[in-house]
Amino acid sequence: MIAALVFADIGIKLALAGIVFFGVLNLAGLHTWVERKQSAIMQDRIGANRASIFGIKLFGLFHPLADAIKMFFKEDFIPANGDRLLHTLAPFLSVFFALVAFAGIPFGDRLMVGGRAINLQVAGIYIGILYIFAMLSLGVYGVILAGFSSRNNYALLGSLRATAQMISYEIALGLSIIGLVMIFSTMDLQQMVRAQGGDFSRWLPGIGRWIPMWGIFLQPVAFFVFLTAALAETKRVPFDLPEGESEIIGYFVEYSGMKFGLFFMTDFIETVLVACLATTLFFGGWQVPYLHPDGFHFPWGATAAVGHLVYVGLGIASFSLKVLAFCWLFMAIRWTLPRFRYDQLMKLGWIYLFPIALVNVLVTAGILAFLGARG
Amino acid sequence: MQRKRELTFLENLYVPEIVRGLVLTSRHFFGNLFIHTAHLVGLMKNRSAAVTFQYPEQKRPLAPRLRTRHRLTVREEGTPRCVGCMLCETVCPAKCITIVAGEHPDPNVEKYPVRFDIDLGVCVYCGYCVEVCPEDAIRMDTEILDIAAYSRQAMKLDIHELMDPKLRKPVPECTLKFPHQCRVHKPVLPEAPQQRSDLPAVVSRNEPPGPMVGSWEAVYGKKD
Ligand code: SF4
Ligand code: SF4
Numbered sequence: 386m387i388a389a390l391v392f393a394d395i396g397i398k399l400a401l402a403g404i405v406f407f408g409v410l411n412l413a414g415l416h417t418w419v420e421r422k423q424s425a426i427m428q429d430r431i432g433a434n435r436a437s438i439f440g441i442k443l444f445g446l447f448h449p450l451a452d453a454i455k456m457f458f459k460e461d462f463i464p465a466n467g468d469r470l471l472h473t474l475a476p477f478l479s480v481f482f483a484l485v486a487f488a489g490i491p492f493g494d495r496l497m498v499g500g501r502a503i504n505l506q507v508a509g510i511y512i513g514i515l516y517i518f519a520m521l522s523l524g525v526y527g528v529i530l531a532g533f534s535s536r537n538n539y540a541l542l543g544s545l546r547a548t549a550q551m552i553s554y555e556i557a558l559g560l561s562i563i564g565l566v567m568i569f570s571t572m573d574l575q576q577m578v579r580a581q582g583g584d585f586s587r588w589l590p591g592i593g594r595w596i597p598m599w600g601i602f603l604q605p606v607a608f609f610v611f612l613t614a615a616l617a618e619t620k621r622v623p624f625d626l627p628e629g630e631s632e633i634i635g636y637f638v639e640y641s642g643m644k645f646g647l648f649f650m651t652d653f654i655e656t657v658l659v660a661c662l663a664t665t666l667f668f669g670g671w672q673v674p675y676l677h678p679d680g681f682h683f684p685w686g687a688t689a690a691v692g693h694l695v696y697v698g699l700g701i702a703s704f705s706l707k708v709l710a711f712c713w714l715f716m717a718i719r720w721t722l723p724r725f726r727y728d729q730l731m732k733l734g735w736i737y738l739f740p741i742a743l744v745n746v747l748v749t750a751g752i753l754a755f756l757g758a759r760g
Numbered sequence: 761m762q763r764k765r766e767l768t769f770l771e772n773l774y775v776p777e778i779v780r781g782l783v784l785t786s787r788h789f790f791g792n793l794f795i796h797t798a799h800l801v802g803l804m805k806n807r808s809a810a811v812t813f814q815y816p817e818q819k820r821p822l823a824p825r826l827r828t829r830h831r832l833t834v835r836e837e838g839t840p841r842c843v844g845c846m847l848c849e850t851v852c853p854a855k856c857i858t859i860v861a862g863e864h865p866d867p868n869v870e871k872y873p874v875r876f877d878i879d880l881g882v883c884v885y886c887g888y889c890v891e892v893c894p895e896d897a898i899r900m901d902t903e904i905l906d907i908a909a910y911s912r913q914a915m916k917l918d919i920h921e922l923m924d925p926k927l928r929k930p931v932p933e934c935t936l937k938f939p940h941q942c943r944v945h946k947p948v949l950p951e952a953p954q955q956r957s958d959l960p961a962v963v964s965r966n967e968p969p970g971p972m973v974g975s976w977e978a979v980y981g982k983k984d
């Protein structure tokens with residue numbers, strides 16, 4: 386009996402992990418297509434549209450497939466003086482840490498099936514935020530090892546830049562969410578999302594009922610700091626100094642075939658991860674505005690009851706939609722802005738973002754203390 | 761000279777400027793996306809969502825004076841207008857025209873080209889041959905731009921391809937009736953071996969002439 390329950394639990398967890406991986410990997414793969422098409426449409430071009438299967442082109446959707454086939458058939462090159470083991474290990478480390486971080490992301494509310502409550506989150510970690518940030522930080526090891534094991538000056542330069550950039554921006558990233566942690570008094574992402582389900586009617590009597598209590602309304606400054614630092618974490622333009630395609634090619638200059646493909650995928654997976662994080666922390670995760678477990682409670686007084694499955698489904702849809710919107714935004718930013726210079730990057734990180742985040746924490750603490758004292 | 765301008769406070773904040781940039785690119789994105797979607801359902805066909813041309817299917821309009829692949833203009837009875845005066849061969853800076861003149865039965869014409877070859881691998885498209893021709897016999901208005909081949913031999917045009925721009929290599933059969941020398945009637949020579957720098961340069965890049973085929977009777981009918 387107990388064994389059956391344990392097996393059921395393991396099965397549920399495996400299914401959840403499968404769903405998350407399926408979603409994330411497909412989204413990351415699709416990003417190569419989105420990248421080509423979105424940039425093309427933004428620049429008044431058509432974009433890749435030649436890959437066809439039996440004459441079916443489907444807006445160039447077969448290009449990711451063609452890319453993957455090409456990657457697998459390319460020579461797997463290891464530099465003669467490079468470290469074989471580390472050189473092989475690096476891309477796997479990169480992609481591994483990017484993928485496991487998704488375990489902490491809640492993508493839906495509790496699902497009740499047959500008297501069993503399933504938290505729609507792969508691992509309900511009590512300190513989810515710390516876990517995800519730890520995985521994000523560990524991701525830089527793949528980059529460092531790649532540059533180090535290649536025995537190539539440019540690769541090493543790229544990984545040094547990556548290290549400097551990651552360390553500078555992780556501080557701002559960490560500080561930017563402290564305000565939220567203080568407000569919600571939790572590090573559990575699922576609870577944090579649940580806490581964002583309320584509204585501001587307690588503090589703003591008139592219009593407060595219209596505004597959902599999402600992180601962005603509580604911590605607007607932190608949101609911008611977080612967004613900037615998180616974009617820097619993904620190592621994409623305008624923060625692509627570790628790659629610097631036009632100058633040093635970067636830490637993966639000595640990689641070919643699918644190992645290069647893994648680095649490429651890691652960038653996209655991290656973009657999706659950052660989109661998930663921004664959604665979870667600042668845009669209410671799976672919360673739908675005015676939707677409560679028993680149905681809609683619109684601010685003008687109307688209510689509409691919805692079933693449990695619909696409620697959970699709407700939550701998942703809302704989460705996916707927000708993540709996709711962020712993915713679009715990141716892609717738009719990537720194709721709009723030029724690359725920072727190294728000194729500009731450091732200046733932005735240390736002279737602007739870090740103090741702003743710090744002041745934000747102080748101000749938040751002050752307001753919380755004031756409100757707390759008032760009761 | 762424009763020195764670097766000091767940024768204003770708002771510009772220094774980055775965020776408003778970034779939003780401005782994003783608005784610009786997003787306007788293009790959504791505008792073009794709208795037109796693409798309209799195209800899918802068959803609307804707004806007259807507006808293009810892209811400034812690019814889908815090349816092999818969709819050709820760019822060419823300027824009327826653009827110099828493209830050569831052609832020899834043709835008389836009514838199917839012989840070249842060229843009178844074999846050799847002016848173009850003489851003026852050609854790339855020395856890529858080879859003409860062998862023959863006697864024309866019409867005393868007013870005097871001469872005509874038995875052989876007319878242009879090596880497009882050497883031609884610089886200067887258009888001097890067109891300028892110099894007294895008979896308007898050679899023109900560069902075929903609008904053929906995709907001149908490419910896998911060998912140097914295949915870059916050489918003979919009188920067939922010059923008189924009929926629609927012909928593409930390999931020319932299947934000889935359709936010219938007047939007496940001439942053409943590649944259709946003899947095997948194409950293999951690529952010449954690499955030139956050695958210590959030997960004197962080969963002057964003629966062109967292959968030796970083939971046999972003479974065709975007759976004036978076929979063009980003008982039997983003389984009475
Ligand atoms: S275009 Fe110039 S180079 Fe070419 S065949 Fe004519 S004269 Fe010679
Ligand atoms: S200049 Fe004109 S007429 Fe004279 S040989 Fe050349 S093509 Fe013929």
